[in-house]
Amino acid sequence: xxxxxxxxxxxxxxxxxxxxxxxxxxxxxxxxxxxxxxxxxxxxxxxxxxxxxxxxxxxxxxxxxxxxxxxxxxxxxxxxxxxxxxxxxxxxxxxxxxxxxxxxxxxxxxxxxxxxxxxxxxxxxxxxxxxxxxxxxxxxxxxxxxxxxxxxxxxxxxxxxxxxxxxxxxxxxxxxxxxxxxxxxxxxxxxxxxxxxxxxxxxxxxxxxxxxxxxxxxxxxxxxxxxxxxxxxxxxxxxxxxxxxxxxxxxxxxxxxxxxxxxxxxxxxxxxxxxxxxxxxxxxxxxxxxxxxxxxxxxxxxxxxxxxxxxxxxxxxxxxxxxxxxxxxxxxxxxxxxxxxxxxxxxxxxxxxxxxxxxxxxxxxxxxxxxxxxxxxxxxxxxxxxxxxxxxxxxxxxxxxxxxxxxxxxxxxxxxxxxxxxxxxxxxxxxxxxxxxxxxxxxxxxxxxxxxxxxxxxxxxxxxxxxxxxxxxxxxxxxxxxxxxxxxxxxxxxxxxxxxxxxxxxxxxxxxxxxxxxxxxxxxxxxxxxxxxxxxxxxxxxxxxxxxxxxxxxxxxxxxxxxxxxxxxxxxxxxxxxxxxxxxxxxxxxxxxxxxxxxxxxxxxxxxxxxxxxxxxxxxxxxxxxxxxxxxxxxxxxxxxxxxxxxxxxxxxxxx
Amino acid sequence: xxxxxxxxxxxxxxxxxxxxxxxxxxxxxxxxxxxxxxxxxxxxxxxxxxxxxxxxxxxxxxxxxxxxxxxxxxxxxxxxxxxxxxxxxxxxxxxxxxxxxxxxxxxxxxxxxxxxxxxxxxxxxxxxxxxxxxxxxxxxxxxxxxxxxxxxxxxxxxxxxxxxxxxxxxxxxxxxxxxxxxxxxxxxxxxxxxxxxxxxxxxxxxxxxxxxxxxxxxxxxxxxxxxxxxxxxxxxxxxxxxxxxxxxxxxxxxxxxxxxxxxxxxxxxxxx
Numbered sequence: 001x002x003x004x005x006x007x008x009x010x011x012x013x014x015x016x017x018x019x020x021x022x023x024x025x026x027x028x029x030x031x032x033x034x035x036x037x038x039x040x041x042x043x044x045x046x047x048x049x050x051x052x053x054x055x056x057x058x059x060x061x062x063x064x065x066x067x068x069x070x071x072x073x074x075x076x077x078x079x080x081x082x083x084x085x086x087x088x089x090x091x092x093x094x095x096x097x098x099x100x101x102x103x104x105x106x107x108x109x110x111x112x113x114x115x116x117x118x119x120x121x122x123x124x125x126x127x128x129x130x131x132x133x134x135x136x137x138x139x140x141x142x143x144x145x146x147x148x149x150x151x152x153x154x155x156x157x158x159x160x161x162x163x164x165x166x167x168x169x170x171x172x173x174x175x176x177x178x179x180x181x182x183x184x185x186x187x188x189x190x191x192x193x194x195x196x197x198x199x200x201x202x203x204x205x206x207x208x209x210x211x212x213x214x215x216x217x218x219x220x221x222x223x224x225x226x227x228x229x230x231x232x233x234x235x236x237x238x239x240x241x242x243x244x245x246x247x248x249x250x251x252x253x254x255x256x257x258x259x260x261x262x263x264x265x266x267x268x269x270x271x272x273x274x275x276x277x278x279x280x281x282x283x284x285x286x287x288x289x290x291x292x293x294x295x296x297x298x299x300x301x302x303x304x305x306x307x308x309x310x311x312x313x314x315x316x317x318x319x320x321x322x323x324x325x326x327x328x329x330x331x332x333x334x335x336x337x338x339x340x341x342x343x344x345x346x347x348x349x350x351x352x353x354x355x356x357x358x359x360x361x362x363x364x365x366x367x368x369x370x371x372x373x374x375x376x377x378x379x380x381x382x383x384x385x386x387x388x389x390x391x392x393x394x395x396x397x398x399x400x401x402x403x404x405x406x407x408x409x410x411x412x413x414x415x416x417x418x419x420x421x422x423x424x425x426x427x428x429x430x431x432x433x434x435x436x437x438x439x440x441x442x443x444x445x446x447x448x449x450x451x452x453x454x455x456x457x458x459x460x461x462x463x464x465x466x467x468x469x470x471x472x473x474x475x476x477x478x479x480x481x482x483x484x485x486x487x488x489x490x491x492x493x494x495x496x497x498x499x500x501x502x503x504x505x506x507x508x509x510x511x512x513x514x515x516x517x518x519x520x521x522x523x524x525x526x527x528x529x530x531x532x533x534x535x536x537x538x539x540x541x542x543x544x545x546x547x548x549x550x551x552x553x554x555x556x557x558x559x560x561x562x563x564x565x566x567x568x569x570x571x572x573x574x575x576x577x578x579x580x581x582x583x584x585x586x587x588x589x590x591x592x593x594x595x596x597x598x599x600x601x602x603x604x605x606x607x608x609x610x611x612x613x614x615x616x617x618x619x620x621x622x623x624x625x626x627x628x629x630x631x632x633x634x635x636x637x638x639x640x641x642x643x644x645x646x647x648x649x650x651x652x653x654x655x656x
Numbered sequence: 657x658x659x660x661x662x663x664x665x666x667x668x669x670x671x672x673x674x675x676x677x678x679x680x681x682x683x684x685x686x687x688x689x690x691x692x693x694x695x696x697x698x699x700x701x702x703x704x705x706x707x708x709x710x711x712x713x714x715x716x717x718x719x720x721x722x723x724x725x726x727x728x729x730x731x732x733x734x735x736x737x738x739x740x741x742x743x744x745x746x747x748x749x750x751x752x753x754x755x756x757x758x759x760x761x762x763x764x765x766x767x768x769x770x771x772x773x774x775x776x777x778x779x780x781x782x783x784x785x786x787x788x789x790x791x792x793x794x795x796x797x798x799x800x801x802x803x804x805x806x807x808x809x810x811x812x813x814x815x816x817x818x819x820x821x822x823x824x825x826x827x828x829x830x831x832x833x834x835x836x837x838x839x840x841x842x843x844x845x846x847x848x849x850x851x852x853x854x855x856x857x858x859x860x861x862x863x864x865x866x867x868x869x870x871x872x873x874x875x876x877x878x879x880x881x882x883x884x885x886x887x888x889x890x891x892x893x894x895x896x897x898x899x900x901x902x903x904x905x906x907x908x909x910x911x912x913x914x915x916x917x918x919x920x921x922x923x924x925x926x927x928x
Binding site for chain 2: 035036037038147148150151262263265266269
C-alpha cells in the first residue's frame with residue numbers, strides 16, 4: 001500500500017485522496033448501505049480494495065484514458081465506487097439521473113459518447129438496451145443487480161462482481177498500468193462530467209476538473225468544520241452536483257462516512273437509524289416533513305396537541321436566538337430545556353435530526369416559517385447558493401448569521417460582482433472548465449477573466465454583505481406598464497402555503513399578472529378527509545369549490561404581501577386557475593431537479609393562458625401525460641378561471 | 657410409468673425438465689357433487705403451469721388435491737416419481753411444497769417480517785423451549801433464517817413495510833407478503849391460488865414480474881390458478897383448462913387459445 005507516498009501537496013486527484021484515506025483512516029467506516037435489513041459497512045481500506053478490483057476489471061475490458069463511463073442508478077456504494085474506479089483508470093465518470101426516460105438518456109449517452117455504462121439494475125439496463133442502436137460509441141454495459149437479467153444476451157453485458165473478480169485475477173498483470181494511469185492524474189485532469197438539468201433546452205455537460213472538486217471540497221469542509229467522524233445520508237440523485245461533492249468530494253477530503261438507504265421508500269426510516277450529522281435536503285423535503293408532522297399532530301390526543309403547540313410557540317420565540325448563541329434569559333432557557341426534553345428532542349429523533357450539526361437547504365427559496373420551524377427546534381439549518389458550474393458553492397450562511405431571506409456570504413475563495421442589469425457573477429477555484437462539446441455556450445457563460453454568469457438576478461445587502469436572490473435573470477421582465485416583473489418572487493410566496501405545491505406566474509409584457517396553481521395532494525387531501533369532502537380524483541379535488549375558495553384566499557394574502565414591496569407591487573395575481581394535473585418532470589414541465597420550465601409550460605398550456613387574459617370564466621382543455629414507463633395518455637378537464645382581489649398600492653411614487 | 661427424462665424448451669429458451677408431479681385419473685367428490693371428474697395432467701420441473709377455467713370449474717379443488725389437502729376418491733397423485741400417500745399439511749411442507757391462498761391467510765396482527773419468518777418454520781430444528789430462552793443454537797438458527805427471510809423481502813421489494821403489521825397493508829401488498837411467506841419455505845413446487853384476484857392493472861403487472869422472477873432466479877416450479885386469461889397466457893408455459901370438473905384443454909397458451917371447447921366454455925355455450 002505504501003508504494004505511492006505523498007504529502008498533502010500530492011493530493012491532486014480522487015484516486016490520490018482515496019489512497020490517503022485507505023492508509024490514514026484504514027479502519028474507519030467509509031460507506032454503509034442497508035441491505036437485507038442490516039447496515040452493511042465498508043472501511044476505507046475495504047473500499048479501496050473494492051474500487052481497485054473494479055478498476056482493474058475495467059482495464060481488462062478495455063477502458064482507455066479519457067473514455068466517458070456513464071453511471072446510472074440509485075445511491076449505492078457500488079455506484080460511487082464505479083465513479084472512482086473510472087477515475088483510477090483515467091476515464092471520466094458521467095452520472096445520469098436514474099429516473100430519466102430512455103429518450104433523455106439517449107441524448108446524454110450520445111452527447112458524451114459513453115463507451116461504457118454501469119447500470120444499477122434491470123430497469124436501467126432495459127433503458128440503455130432500448131436506445132443502444134442510436135449510440136454508435138456504446139460498447140459494453142456492467143450491471144450491479146443481476147435480478148431478471150439472467151436471460152439477457154451477455155455479449156455486451158457483464159455483472160459487476162464478475163468484472164471485479166476478473167480484475168482481481170489479473171491484478172499482477174494490470175496493476176502497473178493502473179498505477180501509471182492514476183499517477184498521471186493531476187489538478188487539471190477532468191474529475192467528473194455532470195449534465196445540468198437544463199431549465200432551457202438540452203442538458204449541457206459540465207466538465208469539472210480535480211482542481212474544481214478538491215479545492216471546493218477542501219474550503220467548504222473547513223468552512224463548516226466537517227469532521228472525519230461525520231455521517232451523511234446519500235439519497236439525492238447521483239447525477240446532481242451536490243451529491244457528488246457531498247458523497248465523493250467532501251467524503252474523500254474529510255474521510256467521513258457516506259450512508260446509502262435500503263430503497264427510496266425506506267429513506268425516512270434509514271434517516272432515523274443513521275442520524276446524520278451533516279445533512280442536505282431541498283426545501284421541498286423540509287416542507288413535506290413539516291406537513292407530515294402537522295398532519296400527524298392533528299391526529300394526536302388533546303394533551304399532546306396542547307404540549308406541542310405550547311412548547312413550539314416558545315421555541316419560535318427563543319429557539320433561533322439560542323442556536324445563534326445570543327443572550328437569552330435564564331427562565332426562557334429553562335423552559336426551552338424542558339421543551340427539549342418533552343417535545344423538541346423526541347420530535348428531532350422522529351425526524352432523524354437528533355445529531356445534525358450542519359444542515360443545508362438550497363435550490364429554491366424556503367418559506368420563512370418552514371425554515372424557522374427547524375431552526376427553533378435547535379437544528380442548525382442553513383442556506384447556500386450554488387450551481388453545477390461553480391462546483392456547488394457560491395455563497396453560504398456562516399453559523400450565527402442565518403436568515404431565511406438571504407443565501408449567505410461568499411464562500412472562501414469566491415469573488416462576487418453584480419452586473420448592471422442585476423445579474424450575479426462569480427469567480428472561484430470551483431469554476432467549471434467548459435461545457436463539453438459546446439464552446440459557444442461556454443463563451444456565453446464564462447468570460448476570459450473567469451467570471452461566470454449565474455443567470456440569477458440579485459443584490460448584496462450593504463450592511464451584512466449577504467447575497468439576496470430575486471429571480472432568474474432571464475425571467476425578470478417588464479410589465480406593459482414598465483413595472484418590474486419577477487415571477488419567482490410571487491411564486492415562492494404562494495408555495496409557502498402548505499396547500500400549494502407549485503405555482504407559475506405569467507405577466508411579462510402584459511397589463512396584469514395571472515397564475516397557474518398546483519394543489520398539494522397530501523395537504524389538501526387530508527383537509528378533505530377531515531371535512532368529509534369526497535373526491536374521485538386529483539382533477540376533481542383541484543376543482544372543488546371549497547378548494548378554489550381556499551386557494552383564492554391564499555392568493556389574496558400573497559397579493560397583500562406583494563403590495564408592500566415598492567419594486568414588485570405590480571406583480572399581484574389578478575386571475576388564476578388551479579391546474580388539473582401536477583406539473584411533472586416526465587412531461588417535461590419540470591426539470592429533473594423539479595424546477596419549473598416556463599417556456600414549455602407556456603407552449604403546452606397556451607389555451608389556458610389565453611383564457612386567463614380573454615375574460616373567460618372557464619376553459620376546457622386536454623393535456624398529454626407521460627407515464628413512468630414512457631407510454632402516453634391524455635387527460636381532459638374544464639377549469640374554472642378565478643379572480644382574486646388585488647390590494648391597492650400605497651402611492652409612494654406620487655410623493656417623490 | 658412416468659416419463660422422467662423428456663423435457664422441452666420454452667419459447668424464451670428456458671429448459672423444462674422431467675415430470676415433478678403427475679395427476680392420474682383424479683376424481684373428487686363432495687357427497688354427491690363431483691368437483692373433479694377423471695382428470696390427468698402433469699407438472700414438469702421448472703415450468704409455470706396454469707390451471708384456468710370459469711367460476712365453479714373445480715380449479716381450487718384441483719389445487720387442494722395437488723397440495724395434498726384433499727384426498728381424491730379415485731385416481732393417484734405421483735410426486736417425484738412415487739405415489740403419494742395421504743399426508744398431513746406439515747408433511748407436505750417438508751416435501752418442498754408451499755402455497756398462497758385465494759382469500760389471504762396471513763397472521764393479521766403480526767408484522768410482515770414475522771409473517772415471512774413463519775414460512776421458515778420447517779427449517780427450524782431447535783425445540784420450543786430453547787427458542788423461548790433464545791440461547792446458543794436457537795439464536796444462531798434464528799439469525800440464519802432471518803437472512804433467508806431478508807433476502808426474500810429484498811427480492812419482493814417490501815423492505816419499506818418490514819415492520820408494519822399486516823392488517824394495515826392494502827390488499828395488493830398483502831398478496832405479495834403471502835408470496836414472500838411461501839417463498840421463505842424455499843419450495844421446489846409453489847402453488848398460487850388466484851395470485852392476481854382483485855388487483856388493478858399495475859399490481860397485476862408487478863405480481864406477474866415477481867412470479868417470472870421467482871421462476872427465473874430460484875428455478876421454482878410454479879402451478880397457479882388464475883381467472884385473468886391475459887395474465888395466464890403471458891405467464892404460463894402450459895395451461896390446463898377445466899370446466900364443470902372436466903379437463904377440456906391442455907397445452908401451450910397458443911394451443912389452448914385456439915381450442916374450440918375452451919372458447920365455448922368462456923363464451924358460455926349451452927351445456928347438455
